[in-house]
Amino acid sequence: MKLIKKKYIDFTFTKSVANMKNISCSPRKLRLVANIIRNKKVEYSIYKLNHIKNKGAIIIKNLLLSAISNWKIKNLKKDINQYNFYIEKILVNQGYQLKKIRPAPQGRGNKVRKKYSNLYITIISKL
Template identity: 25%
Template sequence: MGKRKRLVAEKRKEENKTSFFAKLNNCPTSPRKMRQVADLVRGKDAYLALNILKFNTREASGRLEKLLKSAIANYEAKSQTRAEEGTLFVKEVMVDSALMVKRLRTAPQGRGYRIRKRTNHVTLILDTKNI
């Protein structure tokens, strides 16, 4: 590894020590459906977002709820303090498209229709409110 690349990697590692996040890779939900649920909680208080996700009927909300709980646990582990109501909020939720599995569905007259089974990567970043 070159010197410049090592310096950039060390800088990124130092930033990760002070940021509280959780990642979900290759989630078998289409990115569009996940973004609709992510828009509900972006910028909200962490525990309010948990309640929103818990009572939402979409399948993607269950996966995002689990991810948010993981991010809160990461906050508690890194900062050695208990996450209290009103101190944490969802700073950023990024949903990126991931691997697309392509399948073929039979169609009339010897044709085949392509089916794309989409997946996504979700990154959830928490931050503390400065009071």
């Protein structure tokens, strides 16, 4: 019985991260947009985000462009045109909540909760 040596091909995947905190948009509205582009190519997702009429789409698109720019800074010697970028992880978490009371009829008060979000995006580059 002959032993066959396994050849391991080492693909160097480089990651880039961008995050934004205290976004004045509720997490539920951001998650609707984030679910559309999760685990997709960055080029496709930017094209898709340009055609969505939503406040969250603009915020996520700007953060994606920031993640690409972080990758460029991290890998100065590499050519960006040779790589395909994919969204590896996109997290939308709830930030703090602004609570106030709005006057209501008969001396009552209604609670108003303004929710803020935290957004975290990781992209990965493949040859």
